[in-house]
Amino acid sequence: MLDIRIEKTQNPKTLPEKDNPLVFGTIFTDHMFIMNYELGKGWFDPRIVPYQPIVLQPSAMVFHYGQEMFEGLKAYKTEDGRTLLFRPNKNWERVINTNRRICMPEIEEDVFVDAIKALVKIDEAWIPTKPGTSLYIRPFIIATDPFLGVRPSNTYQFIVILCPVGAYYPEGLNPVKIWIEDEYVRAVKGGLGEAKTGANYCASLKAQVKAHDEGYSQVLWLDGVERKYIEEVGAMNIFFKINGTIVTPVLNGSILPGITRKSVIELCELWGLPVEERKISVDELLDAAKSGALEEVFGTGTAAVISPVGHLRFEDTVFQVKDGGIGQISQKLYDTITGIQLGKLEDTLNWTVEVK
Amino acid sequence: MLDIRIEKTQNPKTLPEKDNPLVFGTIFTDHMFIMNYELGKGWFDPRIVPYQPIVLQPSAMVFHYGQEMFEGLKAYKTEDGRTLLFRPNKNWERVINTNRRICMPEIEEDVFVDAIKALVKIDEAWIPTKPGTSLYIRPFIIATDPFLGVRPSNTYQFIVILCPVGAYYPEGLNPVKIWIEDEYVRAVKGGLGEAKTGANYCASLKAQVKAHDEGYSQVLWLDGVERKYIEEVGAMNIFFKINGTIVTPVLNGSILPGITRKSVIELCELWGLPVEERKISVDELLDAAKSGALEEVFGTGTAAVISPVGHLRFEDTVFQVKDGGIGQISQKLYDTITGIQLGKLEDTLNWTVEVK
Ligand SMILES: Cc1ncc(COP(=O)(O)O)c(C=O)c1O
Ligand SMILES: Cc1ncc(COP(=O)(O)O)c(C=O)c1O
Numbered sequence: 001m002l003d004i005r006i007e008k009t010q011n012p013k014t015l016p017e018k019d020n021p022l023v024f025g026t027i028f029t030d031h032m033f034i035m036n037y038e039l040g041k042g043w044f045d046p047r048i049v050p051y052q053p054i055v056l057q058p059s060a061m062v063f064h065y066g067q068e069m070f071e072g073l074k075a076y077k078t079e080d081g082r083t084l085l086f087r088p089n090k091n092w093e094r095v096i097n098t099n100r101r102i103c104m105p106e107i108e109e110d111v112f113v114d115a116i117k118a119l120v121k122i123d124e125a126w127i128p129t130k131p132g133t134s135l136y137i138r139p140f141i142i143a144t145d146p147f148l149g150v151r152p153s154n155t156y157q158f159i160v161i162l163c164p165v166g167a168y169y170p171e172g173l174n175p176v177k178i179w180i181e182d183e184y185v186r187a188v189k190g191g192l193g194e195a196k197t198g199a200n201y202c203a204s205l206k207a208q209v210k211a212h213d214e215g216y217s218q219v220l221w222l223d224g225v226e227r228k229y230i231e232e233v234g235a236m237n238i239f240f241k242i243n244g245t246i247v248t249p250v251l252n253g254s255i256l257p258g259i260t261r262k263s264v265i266e267l268c269e270l271w272g273l274p275v276e277e278r279k280i281s282v283d284e285l286l287d288a289a290k291s292g293a294l295e296e297v298f299g300t301g302t303a304a305v306i307s308p309v310g311h312l313r314f315e316d317t318v319f320q321v322k323d324g325g326i327g328q329i330s331q332k333l334y335d336t337i338t339g340i341q342l343g344k345l346e347d348t349l350n351w352t353v354e355v356k
Numbered sequence: 357m358l359d360i361r362i363e364k365t366q367n368p369k370t371l372p373e374k375d376n377p378l379v380f381g382t383i384f385t386d387h388m389f390i391m392n393y394e395l396g397k398g399w400f401d402p403r404i405v406p407y408q409p410i411v412l413q414p415s416a417m418v419f420h421y422g423q424e425m426f427e428g429l430k431a432y433k434t435e436d437g438r439t440l441l442f443r444p445n446k447n448w449e450r451v452i453n454t455n456r457r458i459c460m461p462e463i464e465e466d467v468f469v470d471a472i473k474a475l476v477k478i479d480e481a482w483i484p485t486k487p488g489t490s491l492y493i494r495p496f497i498i499a500t501d502p503f504l505g506v507r508p509s510n511t512y513q514f515i516v517i518l519c520p521v522g523a524y525y526p527e528g529l530n531p532v533k534i535w536i537e538d539e540y541v542r543a544v545k546g547g548l549g550e551a552k553t554g555a556n557y558c559a560s561l562k563a564q565v566k567a568h569d570e571g572y573s574q575v576l577w578l579d580g581v582e583r584k585y586i587e588e589v590g591a592m593n594i595f596f597k598i599n600g601t602i603v604t605p606v607l608n609g610s611i612l613p614g615i616t617r618k619s620v621i622e623l624c625e626l627w628g629l630p631v632e633e634r635k636i637s638v639d640e641l642l643d644a645a646k647s648g649a650l651e652e653v654f655g656t657g658t659a660a661v662i663s664p665v666g667h668l669r670f671e672d673t674v675f676q677v678k679d680g681g682i683g684q685i686s687q688k689l690y691d692t693i694t695g696i697q698l699g700k701l702e703d704t705l706n707w708t709v710e711v712k
Binding site: 024025026028032051052053054055056057058059060062063064065066067068070101102103136138140142146147148149150151152159161163183184185186187188189190191192197198199200201202203204205206208209224225227234235 | 380381382384388407408409410411412413414415416418419420421422423424426457458459492494496498502503504505506507508515517519539540541542543544545546547548553554555556557558559560561562564565580581583590591
């Protein structure tokens with residue numbers, strides 16, 4: 001177990017009221033985890049301290065050269081009062097891949113998971129219990145060298161903050177409308193697309209604003225090379241049910257390898273559904289929609305778990321997925337995954353990790 | 357003139373000693389400029405304060421979603437004691453393009469230039485005077501909303517810091533060795549390549565480390581679509597002299613529009629040299645090198661002004677540019693631009709702006 005120095009807050013905040021809608025990403029708990037890194041010394045001084053501002057030199061590299069990464073996972077309160085994390089070791093695997101890609105030091109699996117467990121434990125009272133709510137966990141690493149010039153930083157801070165959250169999509173498990181983007185590109189093979197780093201999100205803003213202005217809640221990205229293969233949504237991976245087969249874009253280097261994506265694939269395989277990870281073009285999608293072969297579309301991600309997609313728009317073509325409602329597989333996946341996360345269903349796949 | 361609140365430092369630092377080598381990006385002056393932005397209110401409270409840390413919530417968007425931009429320009433001390441900026445209004449034009457691309461609020465031209473002038477004036481004593489030295493100016497904007505979730509921030513800080521600098525490339529006007537990268541991609545059409553934002557620099561780290569390990573000081577990027585057209589160097593644009601013609605990659609959306617690049621093109625045209633902005637493939641470059649048609653290669657950027665390139669490597673092919681030395685046009689461009697910057701040559705093109 002990681003040896004964490006703990007300084008408890010002297011001024012605990014009042015917990016959000018039970019009927020507080022908990023707007024995603026706006027309320028933070030009483031404590032945060034911090035650990036520093038120096039080249040030659042490694043990670044040191046893991047500590048939990050009162051939630052407080054970060055103080056950095058204006059020349060800190062994170063402000064200039066975007067060397068930053070983050071993760072996102074959730075803690076859930078079960079009816080019998082246990083606290084469960086969902087596959088945190090998969091987040092750690094992604095941390096390793098991200099950090100390698102952007103030249104950040106790695107973190108050991110135990111250190112990553114223990115830090116999260118210890119922090120969640122201390123702020124356990126903040127985990128909301130209403131349906132659809134949870135405690136969002138945001139680990140992130142920033143480059144802190146006070147240096148102007150392009151190179152990997154020699155110093156970093158690894159920080160974890162916590163956020164009690166309601167549903168990410170105000171629509172809830174209501175079908176969302178998705179905009180297929182043909183002008184801007186999020187990421188390209190050889191770039192940062194499969195890393196969870198600020199760059200990909202900064203690159204997504206412009207198309208997102210455009211889509212919102214047109215009344216669409218999310219952007220569906222196409223590949224940056226041929227501009228015809230489907231990649232993923234702003235903060236979700238994407239799945240299609242076509243003629244009874246579950247199809248999702250294959251991880252090609254420019255798509256974020258989602259943990260919900262992985263869980264959905266594993267569940268579908270368990271259920272004996274045919275699953276294909278492969279290239280899928282926007283033309284194939286349009287044809288499938290026209291012919292009626294397109295039975296369901298849904299996004300997968302930690303925030304909303306499963307987001308049924310009711311409408312898509314590509315250039316001037318708007319099309320509805322079946323009756324525009326919630327597909328049967330979408331609903332079953334949602335019920336199963338949230339059931340496991342909340343301890344209502346038996347966790348036969350060993351996906352949850354209890355915080356003790 | 358912008359109405360700037362000024363709070364002078366009570367503890368001025370000692371100026372670097374005359375023979376301090378001034379390692380790029382490590383020494384900062386006594387003051388900084390800051391201005392805040394809030395949606396609905398616009399930019400407010402422009403102020404010059406003692407150089408000090410930035411204090412942000414751990415949830416500040418800049419740490420997570422990479423919404424950040426920067427600029428880079430220099431102030432020079434002339435022999436007769438004047439302080440000159442080099443084409444600051446071109447940096448402002450680039451700010452506008454960057455900010456539009458990454459959904460940041462714009463800044464007025466006068467505000468941008470006045471802020472820089474006022475800050476440089478206050479810290480004028482920090483401008484070094486030895487040959488090759490200057491005062492590097494780093495304006496940057498960071499997204500400060502304490503919010504987790506992908507959207508443009510509603511609050512920002514615009515900050516300017518100053519750095520007395522020696523030569524950026526320790527090699528000085530010595531030919532550098534350049535690594536042509538065939539695995540990683542910096543930026544792609546539709547992405548952020550033409551914006552001066554952290555994402556592009558984060559994307560460049562991995563290849564840069566690889567190139568350094570192989571003994572190359574900079575990476576030359578190829579386009580992300582066909583992986584065969586030359587784009588630019590890590591922090592420089594690139595020029596070739598082929599059969600008497602000056603060739604540089606055309607601005608295609610994934611290349612940073614350098615101000616030194618622009619100045620070089622304008623000078624070459626003034627001198628009656630044929631200049632072509634067009635696509636140039638790595639194959640054409642290799643052929644020109646083999647046939648002897650490749651007469652010069654040089655990078656252009658604020659930091660080093662002109663960087664002659666002596667060697668290039670593409671996959672397993674290493675080739676030398678002519679005798680590997682400094683080309684005639686490279687030298688003439690360097691002498692002319694630095695001559696204008698330092699007030700030694702008459703500024704017939706009206707490129708310099710005096711700080712009074
Ligand atoms: C770009 C992107 N794709 C996909 C996902 C889904 O990944 P996960 O299922 O691990 O939350 C996310 C969010 O985490 C994301 O930001
Ligand atoms: C990626 C990149 N390309 C080119 C340049 C050169 O631009 P400028 O001549 O304006 O300094 C820079 C540096 O500023 C840069 O960072």
